[in-house]
Amino acid sequence: MSPMPLSPHPDRLLPADPGVRDIARELYAAVKDLPIISPHGHVPVEWLAEDTPFTDPTTLLLTPDHYTNRMLHSAGGVDLADLGVPVGTPLSEERSRAAFRLLCENWRYLRGTPVQFWFESEFHDVFGVTVRPSAETADQIYDQIADCLTRPEFTPRALYRRFGIEALATTDDPCSDLASHTALAADPEWDGRVVPTFRPDAYLEPARPAWRQLTAALADAADVDITDYASHVEAMRVRRQFFKDRGAVSTDHSHADAGTARLSDAEAERLFQEALAGAISPADGDRLRRHMINDQARLACDDGLVMTLHPAVARNHDSDAQRRFGADVGGDVPHAVEFTRALQPMLDAYGNAEGFHLVVFTMDETVFSRELAPLAGWYRGVYVGAPWWFIDEPDAIMRYRRSVTGYAGFAKTSGFIDDTRAFCSIPARHDVSRRVDSAFLASLVAEHRLAMDEALETAVDLVSTQPRKVFKL
Amino acid sequence: MSPMPLSPHPDRLLPADPGVRDIARELYAAVKDLPIISPHGHVPVEWLAEDTPFTDPTTLLLTPDHYTNRMLHSAGGVDLADLGVPVGTPLSEERSRAAFRLLCENWRYLRGTPVQFWFESEFHDVFGVTVRPSAETADQIYDQIADCLTRPEFTPRALYRRFGIEALATTDDPCSDLASHTALAADPEWDGRVVPTFRPDAYLEPARPAWRQLTAALADAADVDITDYASHVEAMRVRRQFFKDRGAVSTDHSHADAGTARLSDAEAERLFQEALAGAISPADGDRLRRHMINDQARLACDDGLVMTLHPAVARNHDSDAQRRFGADVGGDVPHAVEFTRALQPMLDAYGNAEGFHLVVFTMDETVFSRELAPLAGWYRGVYVGAPWWFIDEPDAIMRYRRSVTGYAGFAKTSGFIDDTRAFCSIPARHDVSRRVDSAFLASLVAEHRLAMDEALETAVDLVSTQPRKVFKL
């Protein structure tokens, strides 16, 4: 039997109704080729700084993509080790090919998922693949991609240009010297824009075992003697400024909850000293962390870095997977989150402050209409973040627009973020968002809720004006 | 450039699919001109009692509409003071015009929101505006509306008639003498129906600072010496009856949660005495409040007033706005709510009692299929309230029907409430509901889930039979 073709339809994800589709096509045509702005993600800056050719299809496309890994693990029964996990494991050509074959053999399990969409787009649009992945076609596709990777138009920088990326943010440790960022920015051959992001989570959880060691490292990096709460804030200020001086536009925060309640200065100091002594309880660690987050907002008002929040994921749910493969591969699972009361102390203080931007991301869709749209619909600094991680897929993106637009409109939404380390999936991910937003806007036009000129302007705003404004890019 | 036209499409909000739209059109035609029944809202009765012409477009359309104010504040960066907030601020013609200009200049931020729909309908259908609001057209539209307001066909009563309102409820303090209601009802020129609503929230929160003063006022108004819990209930009974005698059909309740747990008589008395002494704790204040709410249901079984619940909003989230502009302008934000267990004590006692009607409103959409439809699908007295406040918009109304109908059908839903103080938006708000319900019913017909005759009868029921039955109007 000859293999099934792979030929992604130009209208995919656009509404089925012929009249609405015509409108959606026109809207999509206006945005499909606009530059990609990616203000939150995990692509290693080294790829672009060093511009070393990618070694093989698996290492590039499969190993770092935990979306795909999860599906192959749960539905296909695949062992993550066979996919090259953890990232950095050296893979022989044979093992790389075998891993890639596992993807193709289990292709049916991806049906209806965004992973299928992304791969179809990548395979077809980036690498010219024209057959559907399957046990029969695995080697052929592997060879075709491997061959591409040897060519100059597939180096990281060549792809960056080809993808039409205008700005790309990485995620970085506060103590990082950002050497690769500096080198890249200084490279006369380089005309792109890659900016670091300040991600201080581990430094703001004082009850964690590693916190004292991290605090020592922070003191070193900031050249600040951290002896009390104020000096910890000062060290944070110094490192934020260091990041900002190297191009950072935002800080990123992910904790178990979205709490921002302040303590009295005296209590904060008392808890901080307990933490320095390694004697703080988990509950007090959470309380101090919320106070610290509140102070990150104060720092943000001063230095202008945009604050992004990604809370409420049970990390490393599967401890055996964590032991074998490290953090963030252990089946992270979202849980419910509360924002209305949790964010109140911080927003009451800074929510309307000049220049303060807070972008809130969630995987708990229930908060879109109940909490986030009303918050963003009142506070000037609050923006509703695009659907994130497990809800970064067409149906959820549509639900997001249908839940948020009523009371936050379009101007208080963040624009799309891809949040990925799967570099080659970036265009496909942004494309999904553009298609679904076009479909949503087309439905508004078709139902006479919006005029076509308004919809066209809005479509462009969502991929262009909006992320630039929200992330100060 | 000549201004863009404003010409709301007759089919707006109806489904895009041509076949389904034809069905929806037929359903909508059967209900679009039916009288408006508005059993919960905030229009001042004085407007109709005194029938004084409205002074200016801003005071009428913009200042009292916190939906619009919020959007201009958050997305447009507008200061509420510049919109005439708080209500009652005297506005010069210059300031009124400037405020109206702010609305028009920031028009783009309303795209896709119900505020846009309401204004387009009001401007076009009520005032004959035919250009889209913008910086360029602001003065022209302002002048046109201001001119209308000088004419006799734009007085409050003239508009009441023109809007086809059959009954309109206000929201009133339990101690109000309802003088304007009495005067209006006695006016031989008046043939409409405006009824008061008993809203005792502040009198049922014993730990609030003002509670003792309110209780004294309640004692005066009811002519009951409030010395113990029983006399407090008696004072409530007296005032409820006073309201009922002046036309009231319902009582309205909005607290942080929906709790109805009873205390023992002895404990209720003990807490009540603490409250009278100004010594009750916030937690005990909540417990006593839940007991009091439970007793409101008992009173309702006796006097037949319909009980409506609107819980779970964090009031005055932004304390600076509250300081500057007063209560209810401080960025109220909904939060999650629980009904299944909270309402159990009250429903177990009265849920199937003859004549007891409880209408539950929420902004937490998660409870529609999970809690409210099952509750209304069992207890005879429970009705699922229409989407309220932040979810009073087309997509949420559609989600409501799709979540509630399965297990509560249509007969256990409340009919639409507009809950507004923006008088001129009332027809547009009810129109949205009629259009979306027509769209929903049309989809059922198109998918052969309902016959056309059933859908037509249901469409009429929803705007006519249902609110009359549920609110005993």
Next chain:
Amino acid sequence: MSPMPLSPHPDRLLPADPGVRDIARELYAAVKDLPIISPHGHVPVEWLAEDTPFTDPTTLLLTPDHYTNRMLHSAGGVDLADLGVPVGTPLSEERSRAAFRLLCENWRYLRGTPVQFWFESEFHDVFGVTVRPSAETADQIYDQIADCLTRPEFTPRALYRRFGIEALATTDDPCSDLASHTALAADPEWDGRVVPTFRPDAYLEPARPAWRQLTAALADAADVDITDYASHVEAMRVRRQFFKDRGAVSTDHSHADAGTARLSDAEAERLFQEALAGAISPADGDRLRRHMINDQARLACDDGLVMTLHPAVARNHDSDAQRRFGADVGGDVPHAVEFTRALQPMLDAYGNAEGFHLVVFTMDETVFSRELAPLAGWYRGVYVGAPWWFIDEPDAIMRYRRSVTGYAGFAKTSGFIDDTRAFCSIPARHDVSRRVDSAFLASLVAEHRLAMDEALETAVDLVSTQPRKVFKL
């Protein structure tokens, strides 16, 4: 006036858009006549074992169907006693006819509900009714069905065959001798498959008043002296094996929460001894129950029985109804549920174990995208159960697919369960699911998210491969 016809449309529940409907029709055609696999339900095995003709329409169709009873109670004001509740009440022909008339008179209250769909299908497809139920047609329909029931092609076994049922699970007490199952299986005339299900809820709630008595019965049934925690587990093991030997493929668990946290062995023993002494507190009863559930998973890894979870319903919400009619007729109402943290201890231990299958059902739709799809998208043994009970209707089934598919795909979903004791509604219930799944798949094809061959294969998988695999049938 001549009665309205009853003629269910062949395309009902398929999408309205003509192009999408064509696709859906083709998909539906491929599955509509496939055998019914019903791995969770409540039909009495005695019906099939004894094959006694059904006595009358009410006892067969109305009395045991609490979906219908609730609607007639809440919207129609019907007393459940007039419907023959509780099940087993002897009904005269006159009372049976009167009850059936109540259904027909209140027919309008079922509009838009799945109950309407099920009855229309049953009446038309099973009994050949061609007029719409109403006060006028009640007796005619009653007579027609009553006449059918006297005929040999309407005995339980005849209907089982006509319905195309391939396998049907009942729900059984752990101490049951399963005599009717054994008799049925041994009957040479019988070529169907009815399997018992092990449902130990009451035996795993040690703080309940009846628990000690149940434990004594369990000890008897298992022939194990239950003196400590270990012997209780052993008794469970013995009874599970007894069930498995008689065809059981799964165990079913329904508690207030989904907790699975383990205690230390010492604490489990201490609490168990308190329970044996009748002295365990409700809170400790819950803790011990969660430990016991965790051990049910361990037993499942050994004996291979599939574990199904149906948590989070407030049982017998209306205590008066419970007093009058018994358990499960007292207006059960769902409440919110949490899975991510609750299931972690159990999944961390067994979630990827060979042969362990956990199917999680819920009426809290918020967990589909937030918790269940991510859990099923990681753990090999976890499957997302089909919408259950109050959300077992077309719109909720569609929302389920749209919420779950993104990150769990199709292969990690359970397939449909009917969970009913209304035997004649089984084909209609499965038909709803097949139609809605066809509609969902058709939308994916129409939006070019799935190729037609993939959709066709998936449609068949969902009613055939998937339930067989998940339930090991």
